[in-house]
Amino acid sequence: MTLIDGRAISQAILDTVSADVAALRDAGTTPTLAIVVPTDDEATAWYVRSIVRTATKVGVEARQIDRHGITADELVAELASLSSDPGVHGIICQTPLPKGVTLDQVGQHIAPAKDVDGANPESLGRLAAGLPAFAPATAQAVVEILQRERTPLSGVDLVVVGRSNVVGKPAALLLLAENATVTVCHSRTRDLAAHTRRADVLVAAVGRAHMLGADHVKPGAVVIDVGTNPTEDGGLVGDVDTAAVEPVAGSITPVPGGVGPVTTALLLRNVVTAARG
């Protein structure tokens, strides 16, 4: 079984991003990302730290805007104001949002040209229609990893577990565009294992520590573990029980060190794309 090296893939992407940022800076533009943080969720905090650290390394300016407990109206005003700020090229609004607020409800206030994490329903619609749009960086990371690992996608049985608008649904759309035969499972799916055991490629995006075990995996399958579940001792584990799945799977992305770092790199690549205009 191969462990897929997400950090190496991330670094390869960041090398290109660094060069692109340098060229933009030489031309007088500092690519700038606004990160709106509306709750003090732990998985979010991990991600925000990783974005800020990596952005600094490649020369992207990261503006962290902490607004824990912000109301829907205030968030809409914040996103609208960033959308019309000429000094901001990309906007990401972290999930989860405060109680009663959904990203689907406020995402439409992020200008599509700055929507580097694909939160505007217009971006998701364009993606579904096969038109150019920013996809959520995590969904892009799933496809990027499979492509860089040279995993055949055309015609293969591929199962995505999870259907959120941030991960599962856009990942399914992108993989469908690669001609995979995509099945999307969710909390109402009857007999999850019966579906996942047929998958040549299995994508787990649920948010439940170690919920997928050896019984869920087809021998030799490529497993992409998107889950980032904080543990009591301050660590991070995936949705897949990697130790249990190891003897069965062909390859798997570890957590940490898998999808996460690639997500961060692709978000910054999207900021460069947005800054180019």
Ligand SMILES: NC(=O)C1=CN([C@@H]2O[C@H](COP(=O)(O)OP(=O)(O)OC[C@H]3O[C@@H](n4cnc5c(N)ncnc54)[C@H](OP(=O)(O)O)[C@@H]3O)[C@@H](O)[C@H]2O)C=CC1
């Ligand atoms: N590495 C990275 O870059 C990123 C990681 N993440 C991580 O990915 C995970 C998923 O995130 P996100 O999509 O935002 O989470 P959500 O909670 O929005 O969605 C979870 C999905 O899993 C489904 N689900 C829940 N329980 C089960 C079950 N028992 N069996 C099958 N499906 C189930 C839900 O179904 P239903 O729709 O029916 O409720 C839902 O579609 C989290 O761990 C998150 O931290 C997220 C973003 C980026």
Ligand SMILES: Nc1nc(=O)c2c([nH]1)NC[C@@H]1CN(c3ccc(C(=O)N[C@@H](CCC(=O)O)C(=O)O)cc3)C=[N+]21
């Ligand atoms: N709108 C929105 N989009 C997201 O993509 C989004 C979000 N909200 N809310 C929170 C979750 C969580 N998430 C992570 C991304 C990368 C790591 C990551 O890079 N983790 C490192 C470990 C952390 C580190 O080394 O700093 C790793 O897996 O190796 C973690 C978590 C994105 N999310």
